[in-house]
Amino acid sequence: xxxxxxxxxxxxxxxxxxxxxxxxxxxxxxxxxxxxxxxxxxxxxxxxxxxxxxxxxxxxxxxxxxxxxxxxxxxxxxxxxxxxxxxxxxxxxxxxxxxxxxxxxxxxxxxxxxxxxxxxxxxxxxxxxxxxxxxxxxxxxxxxxxxxxxxxxxxxxxxx
Numbered sequence: 253x254x255x256x257x258x259x260x261x262x263x264x265x266x267x268x269x270x271x272x273x274x275x276x277x278x279x280x281x282x283x284x285x286x287x288x289x290x291x292x293x294x295x296x297x298x299x300x301x302x303x304x305x306x307x308x309x310x311x312x313x314x315x316x317x318x319x320x321x322x323x324x325x326x327x328x329x330x331x332x333x334x335x336x337x338x339x340x341x342x343x344x345x346x347x348x349x350x351x352x353x354x355x356x357x358x359x360x361x362x363x364x365x366x367x368x369x370x371x372x373x374x375x376x377x378x379x380x381x382x383x384x385x386x387x388x389x390x391x392x393x394x395x396x397x398x399x400x401x402x403x404x405x406x407x408x409x410x411x412x
Contacts, residue, residue: 254397305336
C-alpha cells in the first residue's frame with residue numbers, strides 16, 4: 253500500500269513539475285488552438301464553436317486578441333461577428349455585426365486569450381493549495397503504512 257501511494261505521489265509530483273516548466277508552451281498551444289477554433293468557427297453546433305461561444309459569453313470577450321480577429325475568418329464574410337460577442341443580445345443586429353466600426357460599439361472589444369490566461373493564473377494558487385493538501389495526506393498515508401508494516405514485521409504472529 254505504501255508503495256502504491258508513493259507511486260501516485262511521484263506521478264502527481266512529476267505532473268506538477270512538468271506543468272510548471274512547460275507553462276509557456278501550454279499558453280502558446282492554447283492561443284494557437286483558439287485561433288484555429290476561430291478560423292473554423294461555424295454555426296453547426298460542433299464542440300469547438302460551442303467552446304468559443306461559451307468562453308466569449310462567460311468572460312465577456314471577443315476574438316483571441318480583440319474583436320477584430322473575427323474579420324480574418326470565413327464566418328465574418330458570411331455573417332459578421334458571432335452573437336456570443338454581443339454586450340446585449342437585444343441590441344445586436346446582424347447588419348451591425350458585419351460592419352466592424354458599428355460592431356465595435358455593440359460587442360466586447362477585449363480578446364479572450366488574455367482573460368483566459370489571467371483567470372487561470374489567478375486560480376493557480378487555489379489549485380496549488382489543494383494539491384499541497386492532497387500531497388500531505390498522501391505522505392501521512394505512506395508514513396502510517398510503513399509504520400504498520402514495521403509493526404507487523406516486529407511482532408511475528410503465529411501462523412495458524
